Amino acid sequence: MEILCKKYHILTYGCQMNIHESEKIAGILESMGYVYSESENDADVIVFNTCCIRENAEQKAEGNIGALKQLKKKNKNLIIAVCGCMTQQKGKADALIKKFPFIDIVFGTHNLENFKSLLILKSAQKKAVISVLDKEGEIIEGTPKKRTSFPNAWVNINYGCNNFCTYCIVPYVRGRERSRKAEDIVNECRQLIKDGYKEITLLGQNVNSYGKDLNKEDFSDLLEQVASIDGKFRLRFMTNHPKDLSPKLIETIKNNPKICHSIHLPVQSGSDRILKLMNRHYTREDYFNKVEMLKNGISDIAITTDVMVGFPTEDEGDFNDTFDLMKKVGFSGAFIFIYSKREGTPAAKMDGQVDEKIATERIMKLLEFQNEFNRNQSLKYVGKTIEILCEGYDEKKGKYLGRDEYGRMAYFDGEKDDIGKFIDVKIISSGGISLFGEKV
Ligand code: SF4
Known part of the structure; x- marks a missing residue:
């Protein structure tokens, strides 16, 4: 006899943080007996794990939610849930329900672990369940995860951000920095290695801030503890804030062969004026000094970065400073973006928003340069x-x-x-x- 299992489908938008959170949502659903479906067409539960870091990710998610109206008409029992940082924006949960009345559950980033109880609650009531907390709570350990990227595994070490870069919505939608206990992180990593995973990436909005709220281990100490787990594996981490990159961290990377010689160090701009407006807390010279410190400490270090063009008031001189910085550093990879205006952030209110055409011309120049640089770097590998x-x-x-x-x-x-x-x-x-x- 065929046993019919309930099926789920998850659509994930945005960054690695969201991908890993979808692994937790999948874990919760599977612990309730659901099985994954490749297609939303035969799913009983569809989860949209959204992102609001850039406008286009938000628009894309809304477009896809809208397209599900027909599916809901065909299957009255289908549960549609929307979560992720888009739902944490002020007034967004109600606005979503108003725009898409067929949504069943909206929940935020601070209470993802409660998804099971929200599903149970929804089965007992007709009206939509909205559960978006505006304040982060305790860190909840032990949420089941259905990992999807073997042999790589992602492990959260801290949540939220205290930096308030003026273009960024993360501190408003993910709250203040909170660190997991080192012991819990190390135990999770140890189990992953036992389970056969060969690469662990420690995740946080700013991993270098790890432990500041615990007053115990700092990030370097944590890395050291994870790297000392027995077995052959690679250890990575992301993302770093340049202002917090310390000589101690460089020493730790250098002294632990399991820690990869690669680091993501988002620069965003090469112009001091723009960096100040972005509230990044470092200058172009500070950034060069950190790069030099890295290269002197670890001669084969690969540095990748994020670069933004078209930040409000960015003029040709500012852009040239960014271009010049990229040429001088020689990044082994760069994620290059056009500034995306996010309501609720200080930059959204700034005068001097840059014309889209100019921003596009600027991004094209940087992309062309970086692609050529990558091509030349790749050529050096041939024969090795x-x-x-x-x-x-x-x-x-x-x-x-x-x-x-x-x-x-x-x-x-x-x-x-x-x-x-x-x-x-x-x-x-x-x-x-x-x-x-x-x-x-
Ligand atoms: S460091 Fe800045 S860009 Fe990164 S998450 Fe925090 S506020 Fe956003």
């Missing part, structure tokens, strides 16, 4: 043998793929058994940012 961690199979390329410790992606002819293993790959050719090679 690198150790990659095989992550999976790329259907389109018909090849297995994995990254080296610096985050560079390599494709090769392998086999299913390679997934989750460290493999030496000799690089034969390169294409853009990607490398192609063969197992040695």
